[in-house]
Amino acid sequence: MRSIFSGIDMMGKSIDEIAVGDTAEFTKTVTESDVYVYAGVTGDLNPAHVDEIYSRKTFFKTRIAHGMLLAGFISNVLGNKLPGPGTIYVKQDLRFLAPVPIGNTVTARVEVTGIDTEKNRLTLRTTCVNQDGVIVVDGQAQVMPPKKTKQ
Helix, strand or coil: CCCCCCCCCCCCHHHHHHCCEEEEEEEEEEHHHHHHHHHHHCCCCCCHHHHHHHHHHCCCCCCCCCCCHHHHHHHHHHCCCCCCCCCCEEEEEEEEEECEEEEEEEEEEEEEEECCCCEEEEEEEEEECCCCCCCEEEEEEEEEECCCCCC
């Protein structure tokens, strides 16, 4: 079977190409479809996410995105931008600080805070911020960036 990526360099940055302070971001407006697809894929049908009538009776007063959907935005940045393709997610700690109603725009951001060259590990601060600049998710990740192979 031939890869759709044949001939394309699909390797992210190696540990030698990364410095403390490097950052990358991904921004997306959370749609109703995003929430329903995530609920269907994971089976998380919590009515706070999928039932508007129920949600109106909660302290949120409307449906909110799954916290782990937002965590997926962080995974997007790690796997596609920094370090990028070939990255292995090792650990993630998260704190969910504020709800994200459908229609909010969220920016997931990662920032390199530590480098362990010997173990090929990066430590990164991971955040999601809404369109008003409010941090809605805060955490720390550890990843293994890809190793460059000699050509």
